[in-house]
Amino acid sequence: MPITVLTGETSAITSGVTTITDLVSQVWTIMTGNPLVMVFVGASLLGVAIGVIRKLTKGRA
Numbered sequence: 001m002p003i004t005v006l007t008g009e010t011s012a013i014t015s016g017v018t019t020i021t022d023l024v025s026q027v028w029t030i031m032t033g034n035p036l037v038m039v040f041v042g043a044s045l046l047g048v049a050i051g052v053i054r055k056l057t058k059g060r061a
Contacts, residue, residue: 031037 031041
């Protein structure tokens with residue numbers, strides 16, 4: 001049984017994806033424009049990187 005997509009559903013999905021893309025772009029612009037938020041993002045990324053490196057080196061030591 002083939003799956004058919006109605007034209008209205010396709011445009012709704014496309015509109016939803018476009019809206020999400022625009023929202024993520026706006027949030028990213030706001031985050032990168034705020035130095036305090038970037039400090040917190042950088043600190044969390046540093047913590048994740050340290051955790052990954054520890055996990056990788058712990059298995060080999």
